Amino acid sequence: MPPLVKICGLKTPEDVDAAIRLGATHIGLNLYEPSPRYVDLKTAAELRKCAEGRVKVALLLVNASQIATAEALGKVRPDIVQFHGSEAPEWVAAVKRSIPAEVWKAVGLKDAGTLDRIRQYDGAVDRILFDAPAQAMPGGTGTRFDWSLLVNHRHSIDWGIAGGLTPANVAEALAATGAPLVDVSSGVESAPGVKDMDKIAAFLKAAGR
């Protein structure tokens, strides 16, 4: 079975249509203002409508306040909320209880200790997204983590990988980790925040979709 593929950081209806046409199963909309992939709430709601019923839409939040989170979820109504900051298990669990959407938590995978610590999200989220540890930015940096950390790891909930994936390395990442889902942003761009359709097509093909 081919992996699920999420193309994150889409900013225009043309990007959304192309990602779907090329075979993405999920798209991501980024509400983190410092990111070159940021879209405002109005745009996010419009892009969400473009994708309605075609692919699953994830809304990416980074340490957003309770008020900002509620406003974003109410206006965009995503299929998935992707928490990509240092959000606590109690907080993400409370959000999960309050909306009919999936909740994902991204975690920076530094070492085997991380794999123990993330057990605190069991039951609080629907999926763990392993990413490279945060740098100056919490994600979207094109940095990969040590995939071998996931070899023989017994996953207790659904999961996926992100961080530095590209058309050139996604097949290797899938072979190394057996991930059921891959998530990419900067690896399918021609410049920060500018998606490249040829790279998206190459990524999806290399991922087996």
Ligand SMILES: O=C(O)c1ccccc1N[C@@H]1O[C@H](COP(=O)(O)O)[C@@H](O)[C@H]1O
């Ligand atoms: O893409 C961003 O700018 C971003 C900003 C803040 C948090 C997460 C962000 N992106 C997510 O990070 C991972 C890895 O991205 P990349 O492929 O290495 O560029 C992915 O989940 C993005 O959705």
